[in-house]
Amino acid sequence: MAKAKGAIVVDIEKCKGCSVCVSACPAQVINLAAEVNDKGYHYAYMENPDNCIGCANCGVVCPDTCITVYRAKPVTA
Amino acid sequence: MRELKLMKGNEAIAEAAIRCGTDGYFGYPITPQSEVMETLMAEQPWKTTGMVVLQAESEIASINMVYGGAGCGKKVMTSSSSPGISLMQEGLTYIAGAELPCVVVNVVRGGPGLGTIQPAQSDYFQAVKGGGHGDYKLITLAPASVQEMADFVELAFDLAFKYRNPAMILSDGVIGQMMEKVELKPQKPRMTEEEIIEKYGDWATTGKTRNRNRNIITSVELSSENMENFNHKLQAKYKKMQEEEVRYESINCDDAEYLLVAYGSSARICQKTVELARAQGIKVGLLRPITLFPFPEKPIHELAKQTKGILSVEMSAGQMVEDVKLSVNGITPVEHYGRFGGIIPSPAEVLEALKSNFLEG
Amino acid sequence: MDIKEIIKEENIVYKKTSVLTDKVMHYCPGCTHGVVHKLVAEVIEEMGLQEKTIGVSPVGCSVFLYDYIDIDWQEAAHGRAPALATGIKRLMPDKVVFTYQGDGDLAAIGTAETIHACNRDENIVVIFINNGIYGMTGGQMAPTTLPGMKASTCPFGREPGQDGHPLKITEIVAQLPGTTFVTRQACHTPAAVRKTKKVLKKAFENQINKRGTSFVEVVATCNSGWKMSPVKANEWMEENMFPFYPLGDIKDI
Structure with missing residues (x-):
């Protein structure tokens, strides 16, 4: 069972591959893809999705507002 | 009252x-x-x-x-x-x-x-x-x-x-x-x-309400094609002004053989020059442009047909005279008389200038 | 938990505000402008000001700011944004008016307009992006270029004796009685971005409470002009810009 609590969805075509989100991520979730988008940018993607804690740091620092961040609600017993 | x-x-x-x-x-x-x-x-x-x-x-x-x-x-x-x-x-x-x-x-x-x-x-x-x-x-x-x-x-x-x-x-x-x-x-x-929007349209920046797109006041357009089109639009506007908004006053022009063209305070001086000239039996008229753009090209051109000479009088070294010449388009002589640097010409000296240009020699 | 279970509408914790348009910004990858645009849009959305806010965009890289934030806009001549904002706010005092200007616009060609608007208690917000270089025209020296920093019009580094000194205009406007809130922030880390959003909100609140000019400087990167990667530019900014342009509130009445 994966331990992920969060996830991100990157608008790949809007992403310019600046990698500011990569260094802002505290859990080393994000990296730039080997592939490029239509504009030729190596876009950001979740390389280690299991680590995502949904902290939204990547979305907050993204200059192109192309990251949507999700965080699962804690399950209450 | x-x-x-x-x-x-x-x-x-x-x-x-x-x-x-x-x-x-x-x-x-x-x-x-x-x-x-x-x-x-x-x-x-x-x-x-x-x-x-x-x-x-x-x-x-x-x-x-x-x-x-x-x-x-x-x-x-x-x-x-x-x-x-x-x-x-x-x-x-x-x-x-x-x-x-x-x-x-x-x-x-x-x-x-x-x-x-x-x-x-x-x-x-x-x-x-x-x-x-x-x-x-x-x-x-x-x-x-x-x-x-x-x-x-x-x-x-x-x-x-x-x-x-x-x-x-x-x-x-x-x-x-x-x-x-x-x-x-x-x-x-x-x-x-509300009255402004009603009368002039909803183009101004008054806050983007839900029922319209945002209004943007700008003069920048990097696309050359769009910029040329915009310039065409401006030129059409200026052409419409030229057709519909020309304003001028003509004084003693009906029988005028000589015409003064002057605006503003020069026109006030030239009004007196017309009186002085007529007292001496010289048939002088005055056309006073009220709109300088659009310039009264047509009325000046029409009056040029009946006159032997036109004097453009300005408190400058000769600026409006160029538009007078363009309006007259060579059908009668056009000269300039001006004082400048803060000097105001007298009605008598304007009359002298008219005489020396068109009536002497 | 499976990712598909997480990616659901109800789990969204961060997304683009609807006050930002869908247009892809023309900025270089990693440009701070995008972050500050987003923060302004978020503040406008959260404070419910979309229908009453009028922005004034400058000449410089952010000249097309009006393409990105869905409010009414006026685009000013170089440096004149505070004068436009004065005209707008004086005639429509119930609207919310802000300028968004770069260092060349605000601290060189528009110095007089900046200082006098701030000194007249104009009830507006001034947002000042300071990246120490002219981005749009291709990396020339700015009024805020650091000593020794290279630009295309000081290719061997700015030499104060020849090129003049960098201008700390934010410290100058802080001395003016017309300003109520003067602060310098940055957007190089998530925490810094969150802080900048907080001060922007405060600046807009000051305007609603008719408290005079609020002036928010954001020390920013221009990685293209500085000829660095975006991440490296953030590091360079921390090492070189922050010692000269220290972050924090300079005035808060």
Whole structure:
């Protein structure tokens, strides 16, 4: 069972591959893809999705507002 | 009941601005027009009509405050004199490029440079040919009396809003400083935001409501094709002005064999020259352009057909004479007579100039 | 938990505000402008100001700011934004008015308009992006270029004796009685971005409460002009810009 609590969805075509989100991520979730988008940018993607804690740091620092961040609600017993 | 007052031209501008419901005035002091803002500040219209009056840090700032206010669809104006108007040219080209209505009063003094504080008409080219960079025109009105100083404020606003284009009242130190009897119009209320939208359309930046797209006031367009199209649109607007808005006065022109063309205070002098000439049996008429842009090309061309010579009289080294020549297009001789640097010609010397150019030798 | 279980509408914790348009910004990758645009849009959305806010965009890289934030806009001549904002706010005092200007616009060609608007208690917000270089025209020296910093018009580094000194205009406007809130922030880390958003909100609240001019400087990167990667530019900014342009509130009345 994966331990992920969060996830991100990157608008790949809007992403310019600046990698500011990569260094802002505290859990080393994000990296730039080997592939490029239509504009030729190596876009950001979740390389280690299991680590995502949904902290939204990547979305907050993204200059192109192309990251949507999700965080699962804690399950209450 | 008629309300008559003895006023300076500059004071009449201020009084008329308040009475025609102007929303805002932004200015910077300069001789010989400082009475405009002084009168407004003394009248305190913000307490009565709500009109904003603000002394800016420069003419550059005042014209850009005008830009901001005009972009909100408000009736805003400024006034200055030649050196200050030079500083406003950047703002004026942006205002023309953004298609905003506003009124600018230039009480012209002699130049170039700091020049003199005495009257001149040497800013004609700057006013009617655009003044700043790019292909644009200012609607240019030339008052020849204190009464016209008052009347042209509202006229300038009407034309500015009709065409969404800046309008200039091109006066001079004579008209600005002299005192004459003026009939003042009754106070009009300022228009509400709703009335402005109703009358002029919903283009201004008043806050993007849910029922419309955002309004953007700008003059930038990086696509050359779009920019050429926009320039075509501007030129069509100026052509329409040329067809529909020409204003002029003709005095003793019906039987004239010689014609004087003069505007503003020069026209007042030339009116006397006409009397002097006719007393000597010389049939002289006067055509006084009231709009300098659009220029009264057709009436001048028509009068050229019946005249033996045309003298363009200006307090400049010869600026309007070029437009007179273009209007006449070679069918009769056109000469210029001017005094400048703050010197005002006398009616007699204008008559002498007419004689020496066309009647002697 | 499976990712598909997480990616659901109800789990969204961060997304683009609807006050930002969908247009892809023309800025270089990693440009701070995008972050500050987003923060302004978020503040406008959260404070419910979309219908009453009028922005004034400058000349410089952010000249097309009006393409990105869905409010009414006026685009000013170079440096004149505070004069436009004065005209707008004086005539429409119930609207919310802000300028957004770069260092060349605000601290060189528009110095007089900036200082006098701030000194007149104009009830507006001034947002000042300071990246120490002219981005749009291709990396020329700015009024805020650091001593020794290279630009295309000081290719061997700015030499104060020849090129003049960098101007700390934010410290100057802080001395003016017309300003109520003057602060310098940055957007190089998530925490810094969150702080900048907080001060922007405070600046807009000040305007609603008719408290005079609020002036928010954001020390920013221009990685293209500085010829660095975006991440490296953030590091360079921390090492070189922050010692000269220290972050924090300079005035808060």
